[in-house]
Amino acid sequence: MRLHVDQRHERVLELVRQRGSLRVAELASELGVSAVTLRRDVETLAARGSLRRLHGAVVWPTDRPSEAARTPSTEGAVIGMIVPTTTFVFADIVRGARETVEAQGGRLVLGMSGYVDTEDPVQADHLLAGGAEGLLIAPSWFGGVPADGQEKWLLECPVPAVLVERSAPAGNPAAGLDRVRTDRAHGAAEAVAHLAGLGHRAVAAVLQEGPHAAQITAGYLAAVESLGLIPVPGSPVIRAHGEYDEMAEYLVGAVRNQGVTAVLVHSDEDAIVLVPRLRSRGVNVPADLALIAYDDEVAGLSDVPLTAVAPPKRAVGELAAKLILQRLAERASGAAPTPRQHLELLPELRVRESCGVGEAARGAQDQ
Incomplete structure (x- = not known):
């Protein structure tokens, strides 16, 4: 017969009191309930102080807790x-x-x-x-x-x-909730700043739609504004994975008609696919278009090794x-x-060959 929640709580306390400690999995099996249900029961009872919860186990509270209870460990978690x-x-x-x-x-x-x-x-x-x-x-x-x-x-x-x-x-x-993530907006801004430092004034962005597009977009736009760069109509372009020809056509038009000389591309895979498509249309990386990829999974393996933003x-x-x-x-x-x-x-910018030597860098070398 299925126990009411109050009856189940009483049975949990009875078993733990009798045996001193029990593994959560063993207790769930003995009561005939799921581990998820039993965990909720244990959380409720522990919050009341009726028992103590250790990793994977429950312990009957005592006035003089054991050394293990006084010094909790994550061993076995x-x-x-x-x-x-x-x-x-x-x-x-x-x-x-x-x-x-x-x-x-x-x-x-x-x-x-x-x-x-x-x-x-x-x-x-x-x-x-x-x-x-x-x-x-x-x-x-x-x-x-x-x-x-x-x-x-x-x-x-x-x-x-x-x-x-x-x-x-x-x-x-x-x-x-607790969270840990890469500051992808910072990475995008660092990429744009690097290109600006090489003398590029019109920097486009072509991004893959998905969980990171919004952050990368925010960083790209913020950097364009703060650095006083020329806004590129239509950038960032956000495309579904696999729309390579559409991305290539956009970039060729941006280079020829809008004075774009550099681009940020997410992801590495898209960047590697785009390079030969651009070349077949008469736009070469880095001679005509400096390129920075985002993710640095395989960017260094491109025939023209790609400068890339590398999340940690x-x-x-x-x-x-x-x-x-x-x-x-x-x-x-x-x-x-x-x-x-x-x-x-914060991600790291790893500089390789795909940015070439920009106008600012060439000017420094000539002096």
């Missing part, structure tokens, strides 16, 4: 991580998170959404049922921020969660993992949580 893919930027992010968790004696368990937003909560439930005590999440929010209530399931999550390379705008309830991918994973482990340690100790954190890491 299971961290779930949900990403849309393990390719491109997420490969190094996952690697950084895994190495950090394992260095603390924990284990990282991966779930993938495939950029399908409805898959995020499915993966989360699966990881929680398997014993995950905290979640690192890069939700499949198309614009990088939640829309139409996409964050609702995340706010109901019974374990600590950290957003990775995603954010929520002020006023959205998910803005109160591994560091994003490392810091996100450290933050979730900190939250688990706080819970285990019963200490008041430290303030929520929004961490933004």
